[in-house]
Amino acid sequence: MEVTSVSTRVQGFVSLFDMQTSFLEKALTGVSEEDMYNRLNTEANHMAWLTGSLVGQRFWMTAETNPGLKQTGYELFADHKGIQEGAKYPTKEEYLKDWEMISPIAREALISIDDEKLDSEVDMGFMKMTYYEMISFTIYREASIIGQLALWRRLLGYPGLKYD
Numbered sequence: 158m159e160v161t162s163v164s165t166r167v168q169g170f171v172s173l174f175d176m177q178t179s180f181l182e183k184a185l186t187g188v189s190e191e192d193m194y195n196r197l198n199t200e201a202n203h204m205a206w207l208t209g210s211l212v213g214q215r216f217w218m219t220a221e222t223n224p225g226l227k228q229t230g231y232e233l234f235a236d237h238k239g240i241q242e243g244a245k246y247p248t249k250e251e252y253l254k255d256w257e258m259i260s261p262i263a264r265e266a267l268i269s270i271d272d273e274k275l276d277s278e279v280d281m282g283f284m285k286m287t288y289y290e291m292i293s294f295t296i297y298r299e300a301s302i303i304g305q306l307a308l309w310r311r312l313l314g315y316p317g318l319k320y321d
Contacts, residue, residue, distance in 0.1 A: 163268045166275055166289060170296050171268055177299045178260045181211065184306035184318050185249045192313045193249060202239075204309050205246035209234055211302045212255050214295060218263040226262070228255045267292070 163171060185208065193205040202210075213234040216226055228234070230247040247255075275289040286294075307318040 164270065164272050164275065166272065167267060167270055167292070170292055171264070173296050173300065174264060174267060177296075177303055178256075178264075180303045180318065180320070181208070181256055181306075182253055183320070184303055184310065185253065186319075187315055188249065188310065188313070190248060192315075193246075195313055197312060202305070204306055205249075206240040207302050207305055207309075208249065208252045209246050211299060212252050212259070214298065215256065215259045215263045218295060219259060219266050222266045222269070223262055226259065228252075228259070 196203045216228045229251045
């Protein structure tokens with residue numbers, strides 16, 4: 158998607174956001190429901206939790222502009238909960254449905270931010286940062302989670318993530 162009429166400080170974020178939007182489905186393609194929970198006898202976050210955390214982050218991005226929107230399995234991720242042993246997380250199909258619904262809303266929230274808002278401070282409770290810094294971290298974290306999903310694909314014997 159072309160980025161126009163957007164703060165120049167946000168244009169790069171929007172380009173990354175758009176790329177990452179298409180990568181999630183590719184990262185999950187062909188992965189069995191069983192393997193979504195496979196941690197290979199490690200303490201690492203499994204693909205089901207990683208995917209839900211990523212989807213939840215996009216819902217969080219819309220909290221100011223669309224309060225009340227919640228992902229499937231919201232309670233499993235509320236208040237930044239970590240992975241929960243034995244929990245049944247939403248299916249990848251449920252995650253992808255949520256992703257498809259929330260991504261355009263989150264994109265609109267992103268492109269509507271002006272420079273004044275970018276410079277304003279947000280109190281995260283444990284630290285303060287500007288909205289610009291928060292968006293920077295959010296976009297970085299999306300890429301990091303997609304990278305982890307791509308690595309899990311390979312570790313579980315699936316073909317590598319296709320970026321085409």
